[in-house]
Amino acid sequence: MLLSRVAERVYWQARYIERAENTARLLSVYSALLMDLPAGTKLGWHTLIQITGHEKVFAQRYKQANERNVIKFLLADCNNLSIVDMLAAARENARTTREIMPTEAFELINNLYYTARDNAESGVARGPRHELLEGFVADCQKIWGLLAGTMSRDDAYSFIRLGRSLERADMTTRIVDVGSSNLIPELEGEKRESEVREPYENILWMNVLKSQSAFQMYRQHVQHRVKGVEVVRYLLKDEQFPRSTAHNLTTLTKVLQKLPNNSKVKWQVDQARRLIRESDIDKLLRRGLLKYLDNVQKEIANVHFRIAETWFLSHK
């Protein structure tokens, strides 16, 4: 029997780890783009703040959304939104559920938090940033691997999967946001737009795929060169790729079968799945993709509310 309070904590622990991992991935797309884009192209760093939904807090702290400020804000600041703070929250949830987790899992999370706390500031500079972000992603993957390899498939494990899949489904839509938002290059000088635009777009989408470790899988499974519409379709709708939104919503449905009193939550997941399944990406890419992604994020948020209302202590 899993205590409601413990269910809530392991769920949030998983969400925070996944969110930290995806934030690291988001930052690394940007950092990779920096190096790949033609000289004279400016990146819209502010987009990262919009995508993660933190405009207000950011504006209170910084005047300018430049590289340094945005990276600092999402990586190291003390604001409950940075990677360091997410890992602190993950650690706190892990610390308070030690009785049901494999000991080694707590030790990994604990160490990851200390590494982040002690090194995050150094990642504000470009030099060490790449390695630092890659390290976060690898360490989060290690945690999932350890849990998969050592934890009983009990209710606590189900709540870890719920938290992780929900967060991942959501964060993937935000990564897609990066590709489709206002990344239209601001040109300097006399170059004509079409000269830069096409290679730029390809580089952009390739990096989006890479940030989700999806580039190779995409090449193998989509018999098509890297192209915006295919990438968006792959990341949102592909059932087989483990970081796609569709795959994670399906995982939610599967995990829910194992849990008691699941009907309301299942219904809500079905709403989100339908929204993904019935979308026409070609059409959306021409118009309305941002609005659509917003709606998907709202449906996913509703799944969370249903989960909380059904099983968590704080909602009883």
Added chain:
Amino acid sequence: MRVNWKSYNPGKFFDELISSPGYARKPARKLASYLRSLNHEDLLQKKTASELAIKTMGISFTVYSDAGNIDREWPMDIIPRLIAASEWDQTSKGLEQRLKALNCFIHDIYNDQKILKDKVVPKELILDSGNFRKQCQGIKPKFNVWANICGTDLIKDGDGQFFVLEDNMRVPSGVSYMLENRRVTKRVFPELFESNYNIRPVTDYPAELFDMLASLSPRQVKYPSIAVLTPGVFNSAYFEHSYLAQRMGADLVEGGDLVVENDKVFMRTIDGLAPVDVIYRRIDDLFIDPSVFNKDSVLGVPGLFNAWVKGNVALANAPGAGVADDKIIYTYVPKIIKYYLDEDPILPNVPSYMCVDKKQRDHVLKNLDKLVVKPANESGGYGMLIGPQASKKELSEFARRIKSNPRNYMAQPLISLSTVPILGDRAVEPRHVDLRPFILQGNKSYVTPGGLSRVAMVKGSYVVNSSQGGGSKDTWIVEDF
């Protein structure tokens, strides 16, 4: 830095490792020469390794301060403390005997009160005690045992003999650190475990605790449902609560996770309400049930006390067990042992003066600057006066307190606590130490081999409490050879 036993000098105190500068006591000889063989880098590396292990393993405790609660890493000195098995076996018998007698006493107090009628213990001492719970009268917990888990503090005096300093029968803590200290030493000194010493393992404790708790279950089921009740994540001993739940495979619950319906206790799970049979409560009994005790408690569970009275759930320790944990009752323990077991106490008490007795009080007031004065029911070393180290102002303040409430105070001579070496920044240095073994009693008794050694890390200090800057040591019971 190197370990040089010739320049290690504990002065007039009894040192547990050396008998005189340069000469190790018999059980410690291998340890002493091993430590001497390590060079500066080895020592530093081992010290760092232990600090890192503690950080990685998340062994922490919470310090309350004005700036909020801080989760601090557990302080441990890497040099183990050695106790010979033959000495320990005797001590262990004494601890079992003591707890057995104290449980007879508590049961008697809440039932027939024979010991009061026979005037072995004065009636007023009990009725005035802040730890006497009148609501517990007439109750008979399983095996007639009230204090199932006891942490007894032992000290060694100038001759190296163990004395009992106090019995903790409410919610004694520290056992998880005893277990974790051993894990750390195994990482740091694997070579000592392999061939040099035959060290008694401590890892059995969670299993022993689980069996004892299971034996208390009112329902006769194969797998009773056991929960550890914690005040929550901000409690200083939260690490331990979580640790023990994990090691026993029990649920760790807070008050809000439990609900009482028809005098039965349930926990809120994702499947709905699930029954609970045994609760290892780590909340002081005044806070376990706001409908009976402290009305403002948000930590407790309304109805829990009644569920226990009805025999539908077991509570360990039973509410009211603290009546024997009072520092004034302590002074009667030798008589209590004699009264119930008709045996002589195996472990001596530290000689004590009760301020409630006029003659003894006068002696205390006259010799205040030579004595240690303790209030009847404080723990963690709070509210104490150490006479020889106190200012004039503190002395007169305590004299005033004793006169206005003599029942609340007892005094003891300042015992010259034994010392053990710690690895300081530059050399090994002697520090004062005590020992808290843990004793279990259900249908049978169990004593941990050794216990938690607490060390005053400040030179000359007698304060070993971790909340006040004390450290700890792994304690080895080593077979004699």
